[in-house]
Amino acid sequence: MVSLSHPGRLRRAPENFLDDAQVRAVQSGRRDFLRQALVAAGAAASTGALAQATGEKLILEPQPHATTLGQPVAATGYGMPSKYERNLMRRESPGLTRVSAASVAFSPLQGMFGIITASGLHFERHHQGWHDLDPSQHRLMVNGSDETLLKRPSVFTIDDLMRMPAVSRMHFIECGANTGMEWGNVAVPTVQYTHGMLSCSEFTGVRLRDVLDFCGADYRKGRYVLAEGGDGSGLTRTIPMELVESGEVLLAYGMNGEMLRPENGYPLRLVVPGVQGVSWVKWLRRIEVGDQPYGAREEVMHYIDMMPDGTHRQYTSIQECKSVITSPSGGQTLLDRGFYNITGLAWSGRGKIRRVDVSVDGGRNWRTATLQTPVLSKCLTRFSLPWVWNGEAAILQSRAVDSTGYVQPQMRQLRAVRGTRSIYHNNAIQSWKVAPGGEVSNVQI
Numbered sequence: 001m002v003s004l005s006h007p008g009r010l011r012r013a014p015e016n017f018l019d020d021a022q023v024r025a026v027q028s029g030r031r032d033f034l035r036q037a038l039v040a041a042g043a044a045a046s047t048g049a050l051a052q053a054t055g056e057k058l059i060l061e062p063q064p065h066a067t068t069l070g071q072p073v074a075a076t077g078y079g080m081p082s083k084y085e086r087n088l089m090r091r092e093s094p095g096l097t098r099v100s101a102a103s104v105a106f107s108p109l110q111g112m113f114g115i116i117t118a119s120g121l122h123f124e125r126h127h128q129g130w131h132d133l134d135p136s137q138h139r140l141m142v143n144g145s146d147e148t149l150l151k152r153p154s155v156f157t158i159d160d161l162m163r164m165p166a167v168s169r170m171h172f173i174e175c176g177a178n179t180g181m182e183w184g185n186v187a188v189p190t191v192q193y194t195h196g197m198l199s200c201s202e203f204t205g206v207r208l209r210d211v212l213d214f215c216g217a218d219y220r221k222g223r224y225v226l227a228e229g230g231d232g233s234g235l236t237r238t239i240p241m242e243l244v245e246s247g248e249v250l251l252a253y254g255m256n257g258e259m260l261r262p263e264n265g266y267p268l269r270l271v272v273p274g275v276q277g278v279s280w281v282k283w284l285r286r287i288e289v290g291d292q293p294y295g296a297r298e299e300v301m302h303y304i305d306m307m308p309d310g311t312h313r314q315y316t317s318i319q320e321c322k323s324v325i326t327s328p329s330g331g332q333t334l335l336d337r338g339f340y341n342i343t344g345l346a347w348s349g350r351g352k353i354r355r356v357d358v359s360v361d362g363g364r365n366w367r368t369a370t371l372q373t374p375v376l377s378k379c380l381t382r383f384s385l386p387w388v389w390n391g392e393a394a395i396l397q398s399r400a401v402d403s404t405g406y407v408q409p410q411m412r413q414l415r416a417v418r419g420t421r422s423i424y425h426n427n428a429i430q431s432w433k434v435a436p437g438g439e440v441s442n443v444q445i
């Protein structure tokens with residue numbers, strides 16, 4: 001048994017890493033704030049007063065809630081988190097975009113348990129803002145790029161789709177730009193901003209394959225589908241037919257046991273397990289079967305990987321194996337020497353997580369972490385490793401291996417191949433430095 005008799009205490013990360021002046025600087029177009037913000041976040045973590053333990057009074061004296069009548073049932077028809085959890089929120093990174101309708105809100109990975117993201121904390125990425133669509137006024141059209149590719153072009157209501165056989169599956173969704181700010185150097189202080197374009201839910205819907213079968217798609221000639229969103233961004237993405245034929249691609253209306261949230265595409269979104277978020281088209285309005293990739297705007301202008309030799313790669317859609325320690329993580333402070341449960345998340349767009357190794361000395365020595373069940377394909381996997389912090393400097397890293405045998409690369413290995421001009425598909429090993437004072441910060445080694 002690990003020394004639970006000396007449990008270490010941990011101060012949580014400051015959630016907003018930019019002060020008002022820095023936010024104003026960003027809004028006026030300046031972007032040199034990130035380095036300063038990092039210093040500021042460290043300073044904030046090392047000041048703040050420690051809460052005093054109130055001791056036995058709480059046990060020995062009857063508390064108000066034990067001597068009064070509580071709130072009635074259904075006081076809130078839809079339950080909300082405790083007011084004491086108000087700090088745990090998805091947040092926008094003020095430096096990233098100038099317009100909040102075309103932006104990202106990051107999931108607070110540092111405060112989440114298990115593998116499922118509470119629906120209200122699911123990250124958001126919109127190109128043109130979100131809408132709360134009336135499901136009775138929404139339609140999905142399914143057609144072929146010419147009449148030979150699909151025998152029965154059809155228009156479905158949400159009710160039509162909900163009457164068809166449904167499946168529920170747990171999968172992660174990660175934006176291809178997740179960790180994209182870190183390509184050049186350390187950019188943001190906390191795991192919310194380094195890795196928070198990542199969420200995991202149980203999705204419910206109809207297999208796209210079943211709908212294409214129903215419409216009489218020609219799978220021999222029709223090797224691609226185009227998915228089109230209903231919002232003003234005109235977002236379209238090509239999906240290879242193999243993925244559809246595998247039965248994994250869903251026309252989803254459900255998320256975590258209820259209808260999708262408006263921010264996440266209510267009433268219908270595409271679920272493309274293992275593939276980067278941009279292909280999970282929200283407010284889905286049309287599916288077209290075609291015989292070649294479409295070369296849409298989000299496939300030739302954006303979501304491409306800039307290579308060091310000046311060329312770029314297209315259609316690198318699968319999210320490769322990746323992991324991150326969510327606690328201890330950047331912005332937190334270890335207040336005592338003693339026991340800490342190192343924990344984090346691992347995932348792979350190619351299948352299951354086979355193993356996660358954790359290092360506390362910057363990658364010289366590795367120990368195999370425990371994987372929490374269930375370990376599912378194309379789903380987040382929670383890992384943990386007990387650790388006794390002796391008060392010395394440490395560098396924490398996690399390295400995931402997936403069911404194909406692929407090993408998550410060190411940052412320098414990834415840069416050797418990909419250079420530093422990319423935005424997308426940074427799946428490098430994340431390093432958190434623990435200073436002798438206990439402050440945890442984002443570093444690259």
Ligand SMILES: Nc1nc2c(c(=O)[nH]1)N[C@H]1C(S)=C(S)[C@@H](COP(=O)(O)O)O[C@H]1N2
Nearest residue numbers: 123124125126127175229264277278281282
């Ligand atoms: N119609 C539409 N679908 C969309 C987008 C969008 O702006 N419009 N953004 C895409 C991108 S880039 C990502 S990463 C995911 C984000 O999904 P989420 O907001 O549910 O997290 O949705 C994708 N689907």
Ligand SMILES: [Mo]
Nearest residue numbers: 175176277278
């Ligand atoms: Mo994205």
